[in-house]
Structure formats: C-alpha cells, structure tokens
Amino acid sequence: MFADIIIDITHEKLDKIFQYKVPDELADKLVVGTEVEVPFGRGNRLTRGYVVGFSEVCGYDEEKIKDILRIAGRSVAIESRLVALAAWMKESYGGTMIQALKTVLPIRRTEQAKEQRILKRLVSVEEGKKKLEEYLHKNQKARARLMAALLDDEEIDYSLVTKKLNITLAVVRALEEQKVLEVCAREVYRNPVRETRRDETKPVYTREQKQAIETFCRDYENGDRGTYLLYGVTGSGKTEVYMEMIREVVRMGRQAIVLIPEIALTYQTVMRFYRRFGDRVSIMNSRLCAGERYDQMMRAKRGELDVMIGPRSALFTPFPKLGLIVIDEEHESAYKSEQIPRYHARETAQRRAELEGASVVLGSATPSLEAFYRSQTGSIHRMELSARAAGRELPQVHIADMRKELSQGNRSILSAMLRRLMEDRLGKGQQTMLFLNRRGYAGFLSCRSCGYVVKCPHCDVSLSAHQNGKLVCHYCGHEEPAARVCPSCGSQHISGFRAGTQQIEELVKREFPAARVLRMDLDTTRSKEGHEKILAAFANEEADVLVGTQMIVKGHDFPNVTLVGVLAADLSLYAEDYRAAERTFELLTQAAGRAGRGKEMGQVVIQTYSPEHYSIQTAARQDYRAFYQEEMNYRELMGYPPAQHLLAVLASSEDEALLDKGMYYLKQYGEALAKPREVRTIGPASPHVGKVKDVYRRILYLKHKSRPILVEMKDKMEQYIEINKGFSRIRIQFDFDPVQGF
Ligand code: ADP
Numbered sequence: 242m243f244a245d246i247i248i249d250i251t252h253e254k255l256d257k258i259f260q261y262k263v264p265d266e267l268a269d270k271l272v273v274g275t276e277v278e279v280p281f282g283r284g285n286r287l288t289r290g291y292v293v294g295f296s297e298v299c300g301y302d303e304e305k306i307k308d309i310l311r312i313a314g315r316s317v318a319i320e321s322r323l324v325a326l327a328a329w330m331k332e333s334y335g336g337t338m339i340q341a342l343k344t345v346l347p348i349r350r351t352e353q354a355k356e357q358r359i360l361k362r363l364v365s366v367e368e369g370k371k372k373l374e375e376y377l378h379k380n381q382k383a384r385a386r387l388m389a390a391l392l393d394d395e396e397i398d399y400s401l402v403t404k405k406l407n408i409t410l411a412v413v414r415a416l417e418e419q420k421v422l423e424v425c426a427r428e429v430y431r432n433p434v435r436e437t438r439r440d441e442t443k444p445v446y447t448r449e450q451k452q453a454i455e456t457f458c459r460d461y462e463n464g465d466r467g468t469y470l471l472y473g474v475t476g477s478g479k480t481e482v483y484m485e486m487i488r489e490v491v492r493m494g495r496q497a498i499v500l501i502p503e504i505a506l507t508y509q510t511v512m513r514f515y516r517r518f519g520d521r522v523s524i525m526n527s528r529l530c531a532g533e534r535y536d537q538m539m540r541a542k543r544g545e546l547d548v549m550i551g552p553r554s555a556l557f558t559p560f561p562k563l564g565l566i567v568i569d570e571e572h573e574s575a576y577k578s579e580q581i582p583r584y585h586a587r588e589t590a591q592r593r594a595e596l597e598g599a600s601v602v603l604g605s606a607t608p609s610l611e612a613f614y615r616s617q618t619g620s621i622h623r624m625e626l627s628a629r630a631a632g633r634e635l636p637q638v639h640i641a642d643m644r645k646e647l648s649q650g651n652r653s654i655l656s657a658m659l660r661r662l663m664e665d666r667l668g669k670g671q672q673t674m675l676f677l678n679r680r681g682y683a684g685f686l687s688c689r690s691c692g693y694v695v696k697c698p699h700c701d702v703s704l705s706a707h708q709n710g711k712l713v714c715h716y717c718g719h720e721e722p723a724a725r726v727c728p729s730c731g732s733q734h735i736s737g738f739r740a741g742t743q744q745i746e747e748l749v750k751r752e753f754p755a756a757r758v759l760r761m762d763l764d765t766t767r768s769k770e771g772h773e774k775i776l777a778a779f780a781n782e783e784a785d786v787l788v789g790t791q792m793i794v795k796g797h798d799f800p801n802v803t804l805v806g807v808l809a810a811d812l813s814l815y816a817e818d819y820r821a822a823e824r825t826f827e828l829l830t831q832a833a834g835r836a837g838r839g840k841e842m843g844q845v846v847i848q849t850y851s852p853e854h855y856s857i858q859t860a861a862r863q864d865y866r867a868f869y870q871e872e873m874n875y876r877e878l879m880g881y882p883p884a885q886h887l888l889a890v891l892a893s894s895e896d897e898a899l900l901d902k903g904m905y906y907l908k909q910y911g912e913a914l915a916k917p918r919e920v921r922t923i924g925p926a927s928p929h930v931g932k933v934k935d936v937y938r939r940i941l942y943l944k945h946k947s948r949p950i951l952v953e954m955k956d957k958m959e960q961y962i963e964i965n966k967g968f969s970r971i972r973i974q975f976d977f978d979p980v981q982g983f
Pocket residue numbers: 444445446447450473474475476477478479480481482630631798
C-alpha cells in the first residue's frame with residue numbers, strides 16, 4: 242500500500258503530493274489527515290507531512306519509493322482534522338487535493354508576522370521623575386527626553402525613539418544599564434478589532450429566546466451535538482441568542498466560529514460581540530491583508546481566542562477545540578464558494594462539526610429552502626422566534642402596482658403611495674430607505690423602436706451606461722461612447738432601460754429639495770471604509786433618505802427608519818435561474834425588516850409590475866411558510882434542489898469548436914453513465930454570459946435525487962476528462978446545487 246503525502250503547501254516548490262510506502266506496522270493506523278515523519282529529498286532530511294490519500298498502485302519507480310518512518314506526535318493536530326476535512330471537500334465537490342488544502346489550511350504568505358521592539362519603563366513614576374531631574378541637572382538632554390517620554394507612556398515604540406525623539410542606541414543602552422528601562426521584542430498581532438469597553442448587560446430574554454437558549458444548552462451539556470435552525474423574523478433577537486449559546490460553549494472550554502456574510506459584517510455587529518466577549522474575539526474580512534489574516538489564524542490556533550467572526554473562509558479557523566459554528570443569514574448565496582472546490586459553507590460546517598464534535602446553528606429570517614426542508618424532514622432541529630424583540634411590531638407592507646400607476650399617467654420611478662409616505666416621513670423627521678436591487682448606474686441601453694440592446698463585443702453582456710457618457714462592460718472593462726441613435730435601426734429612442742441608484746438619488750433630490758440624501762452602492766463604497774462611513778452617517782441621522790443596492794438591506798439596525806421603498810421588485814424576479822423566486826422573497830423580506838426597528842411602527846412599499854406573483858404576495862404578508870409551500874411545489878415539479886440535486890459541469894475554452902466537441906463527448910459519456918442510474922442530463926447550453934474575455938463557456942446539467950450518485954458521476958467524468966487528451970485545452974469545473982445563475 243502507498244500513501245500520498247503532502248509535505249508543506251506553504252512552500253511553493255513543495256506544492257505537490259509525494260508518494261511513500263506504508264510499512265506493514267502502520268497499515269491500519271494511518272488515516273487521511275494523520276501527521277507522519279518521512280525522509281525527504283536527496284539528504285533524506287527528516288520532515289513532517291500529512292497523509293492526504295492512499296493508493297494500491299505506485300506511480301513511480303517502486304525501487305525508489307521511500308517508507309513512512311512513523312506517526313508524528315501523539316495527539317491529533319488541528320491541521321490533521323482540517324486535512325481530513327479537505328479530503329472530504331475534494332471528494333464532495335471535485336477539484337484537486339491541493340486546491341482543497343489551500344482552501345482549508347492557513348497559509349503563510351510572504352508577509353511575516355511583524356516584530357516590533359519596544360522600550361519598557363522599569364522604574365516607578367516617582368523614581369522616574371527623580372531620574373529625569375538628575376539628567377536635566379547633568380545636562381544630559383537625550384536621556385532626559387527619553388525619560389520624559391517613558392513617564393508619559395510605560396511602553397514606547399523603539400522606532401519612535403530613534404526617529405521622532407532622535408535618540409541614539411548608546412543612550413538607550415545607558416538607561417538599560419541603569420535598569421531604568423528594558424528593550425523587549427514583542428510580536429504584535431495585527432489585531433483589527435479596536436479597544437472597546439466591555440459591557441456584559443444582557444436584555445431580558447423573550448420566552449422564545451429563552452427556550453432556544455435553554456434547548457441548545459441542555460443538549461450541549463448532555464453531549465448532544467447537532468444542527469439547529471434558528472428561524473426568527475428580522476429583529477427577533479437572533480444575535481442575542483447566538484451570543485448566549487457561544488457563552489455556554491466557551492464556558493465548556495471550547496471555541497466558536499460565527500460566519501456572517503461579508504456585506505453584513507458591520508462595525509455595529511462586531512462591536513456587539515466585542516463588548517460581550519472582550520479581546521478574545523477576532524474578526525476576519527477581505528479588507529485584512531494576507532498577513533493580518535494569517536495572524537488571526539495563529540492566535541486562534543494558540544488558544545488566544547474564543548470567538549472568530551468572519552465570512553465564509555473563517556469556517557477554517559484552526560481552533561484547538563471547536564465547539565460551535567454559527568452561520569448567520571444562512572440563506573445567503575455568498576456561503577457558496579465560486580472557486581474550486583465550490584463548497585457550500587453550510588454543508589462543510591456540518592462536516593467539520595461532525596469531525597470535531599461541535600454543533601452548528603443556522604440562523605435566518607428567510608431560511609434557505611434546503612435548511613427548512615431538512616428541518617421538516619427532521620435532520621435539523623428547528624427553533625423559532627416569531628415575534629420581534631422588545632415588543633416591536635412587524636411593519637405594514639403595501640404593494641404598489643406600477644402598471645396601474647402608468648395607466649393613471651404616473652411615469653415616475655416613485656409610485657404615488659411611496660411619494661406620499663416619503664413626504665410624511667420628511668415632515669416627521671424620520672428616515673427612509675429606498676432600495677433598488679441592482680448594481681451600478683443606469684443599466685443597459687436599449688432601443689424603444691426595435692429592441693436592440695448594446696452589448697460588449699467580447700463578453701456578450703449588455704454594457705452599462707455611466708454618467709460620464711460612456712458604456713462600460715462589467716466583466717472585461719471594455720468602454721465605448723454611448724450611442725445617440727440606434728446602431729441597428731437608426732431610431733433616436735435609445736435610452737437607459739431602468740433607473741440606477743444614482744438616478745434615483747438625483748430624482749429624490751429634485752423632488753424633495755429639502756431632503757438630505759445618501760447613496761450606497763458599489764461606486765460609493767469602493768474606498769476602504771466607504772461602507773462604514775455611509776452607514777455611520779445614516780445612523781447618526783445626517784441624512785433623511787438612503788438610496789442603495791442590496792448592500793443596504795443586510796443586518797443594519799437604524800431605529801429611526803420607518804419607511805422602506807422597494808423600487809423594482811421585478812428585477813430579481815426575472816433573473817434566469819431557479820432560485821429567482823426564493824431570492825426575491827428573501828430580498829423583500831429583508832428589506833421590509835429594515836423598517837420600524839425603533840419605537841415607531843414601520844411601513845414598506847413594494848413597487849412591482851407583477852403584484853400577483855406568490856413571492857411578492859407572501860413577502861408582503863411576511864408569510865414564510867406559505868412561500869415555502871408554493872416554492873417547494875415548484876421545485877418538486879421541476880426536480881430542482883432541494884427536491885433533487887443538480888450537478889453543473891462548467892466548461893470553458895478559448896477554442897469554441899473544441900469546446901463544443903468536448904462537451905458533445907462528455908454528454909455522450911455522461912448519458913451512458915446516467916441511463917442505468919436514472920440520472921437526467923440537460924444541455925449543454927451556453928450560460929447567459931456565454932463568453933467572458935474571449936473565453937467560451939458551456940454548461941451541462943445532471944439531475945438526480947441522490948447526491949452520492951451524482952458524486953459518483955462526477956468522479957467518473959473527472960477520470961474520463963483526465964485520460965482524454967481532447968480536454969487538455971478545456972477547463973472543467975463541477976458545481977453541486979449551484980446557487981447563482983451563470
Ligand atoms: P436579529 O439578529 O434577529 O435581527 P438582533 O439580535 O439584532 O436581531 O436584535 C434586534 C434588536 O433587538 C437589537 O437592537 C437587540 O439589541 C434588541 N434585542 C434583542 N433581544 C432583546 C430582548 N430580549 N429585549 C430587548 N431588546 C432585545
């Protein structure tokens with residue numbers, strides 16, 4: 242028997258798998274993830290590595306294959322468990338073991354942990370003052386300067402001393418000899434969470450909150466681990482419940498990971514955790530540099546942290562004794578990775594929890610169909626918070642039928658109802674949020690005479706009009722001047738089709754000249770703290786109206802917002818994938834949840850051209866169960882997840898003919914495999930973005946009730962692709978139960 246060993250993926254040169262022979266005495270002791278000692282390289286240097294797989298055949302000259310020496314250490318290292326998780330991810334989602342390992346293991350990039358030297362005062366303030374006088378008396382100016390600085394601060398930066406105070410090493414040495422100070426090295430962790438006051442006051446929990454907390458704690462103390470769905474309407478106090486659960490887990494000597502979608506990972510949220518748990522909390526987000534992220538991982542590994550908060554990748558925090566993984570807003574599509582391995586954090590969290598004896602808590606006001614389905618079938622324990630905390634009521638929702646508005650002569654973006662309510666709020670000094678569920682500015686140009694849409698010549702997507710008069714491609718950056726007449730029919734009726742956030746901002750300013758308006762979208766949040774600045778300004782009531790894209794909908798708590806307008810609910814409803822209705826329901830419910838989080842009752846206006854659609858109707862009533870029923874019927878009927886599983890085979894190549902040929906053979910092969918297993922194949926088709934940066938793309942879908950059968954199909958197709966030379970210039974990725982349109 243042979244074992245595949247990974248030596249150290251943090252070294253580029255070793256970023257591959259080496260084969261070793263498994264000696265008989267180790268044969269039944271090794272599993273994937275075991276840390277072993279092996280001779281490595283020409284000098285047979287003793288090196289540690291991890292077992293990442295086994296095989297019965299030897300891929301090299303058997304004479305030259307070395308033996309594994311022994312199992313390293315006694316305890317199961319944290320990395321071993323993550324390696325085992327990586328093996329599961331590779332198996333479940335496709336790709337290579339190296340890709341999976343790079344996803345789960347904290348990798349030290351070139352940035353080293355910063356080392357900082359500091360000077361520390363050793364004498365008391367009293368003695369220090371005496372010394373200062375002595376130096377001044379002797380006219381030792383440099384010593385006096387340094388002493389004065391050390392009296393202000395017990396510890397000072399060495400760099401400050403040399404650069405700002407202009408003090409030489411000799412002076413530092415002299416004071417060191419007098420035992421006035423010491424020079425010490427301190428590894429500074431680039432801790433992104435700033436100091437804050439600890440505040441452990443808890444609210445009086447509602448009956449439902451208490452019940453959820455008690456159920457979890459009772460199970461936990463009894464050693465029962467499992468997955469829970471905390472289904473609570475917006476503002477029902479889910480975060481409070483997570484914090485109590487975490488407290489319990491920490492009390493038991495274990496650590497917790499809290500996943501929050503990056504977009505909802507606001508300063509406000511982080512501060513709530515920080516106040517409760519102090520500096521044993523850390524955060525992870527994409528704004529940290531690689532070095533900072535690595536530091537946070539190392540702090541976790543050394544046991545300096547109890548709680549890690551972050552987006553999807555924080556799931557792999559190497560805690561020594563992981564006890565709980567919370568996934569807030571579990572329905573978010575951001576929990577699905579768009580890189581190989583295309584894992585879903587929800588499934589992977591459950592797997593990691595199983596491997597490490599932890600529990601998982603999924604929280605949402607609009608659970609994914611997957612999670613709710615599984616809570617119905619019993620594999621997930623459901624807990625509900627049906628009322629808003631502190632007795633606040635859910636908002637009143639109105640649907641504005643934009644078809645009627647048009648027939649009554651209102652051609653504005655704002656319905657009469659929304660305009661009237663906005664006026665009312667401005668008069669009362671209350672705030673309004675206007676939500677447009679699309680990115681960027683005006684959107685595509687289309688001809689009202691012939692229907693022609695201006696598209697990118699490289700990417701086959703419509704170009705977006707920017708205010709500078711140019712049309713821009715959001716995939717490849719291609720720019721061209723906006724056409725004044727239709728390139729196809731010459732008509733002058735060519736214009737932006739729908740409004741963008743910037744247009745709405747301008748409209749609001751025009752119609753309500755007294756209103757102070759803020760806008761939040763990709764353009765205004767590009768800078769490092771753009772996001773937080775806008776939210777903070779709005780929270781401080783420096784504006785009356787906040788106009789924004791989906792990014793304003795998540796997780797923020799503005800007590801003075803009593804009106805939310807959803808400007809075009811249809812935009813998400815007509816997206817081209819099977820989750821469009823689910824996503825619309827989610828967005829509408831979350832948007833509505835922003836209204837009336839303070840003492841005042843909130844109101845919501847949903848503007849739409851399809852007022853009768855069930856996802857709009859049920860969202861207006863905040864009736865998740867009714868939505869779930871309708872949507873499940875549709876999924877069952879069409880065989881979409883979670884009723885069945887869907888495996889997307891994504892293929893891309895610069896050579897379109899080659900790609901089509903490859904997909905033809907792959908489909909033939911897939912169908913031959915599929916028949917006895919009753920798997921359905923669909924396609925191959927061009928995704929709606931058929932071509933990006935001169936790369937052609939095709940998708941083939943496979944559908945079946947059983948996930949393991951689709952995994953088996955994936956394995957077979959991977960082998961087929963590997964042995965057929967025709968695929969060498971085609972990139973293939975597998976994606977299970979895709980959550981985003983392609
Ligand atoms: P969710 O995460 O479900 O949206 P949060 O935990 O953010 O809800 O709670 C919403 C608001 O209600 C927060 O301001 C929170 O401090 C407050 N809150 C939560 N639980 C209670 C409670 N039992 N009593 C009073 N206020 C509460």
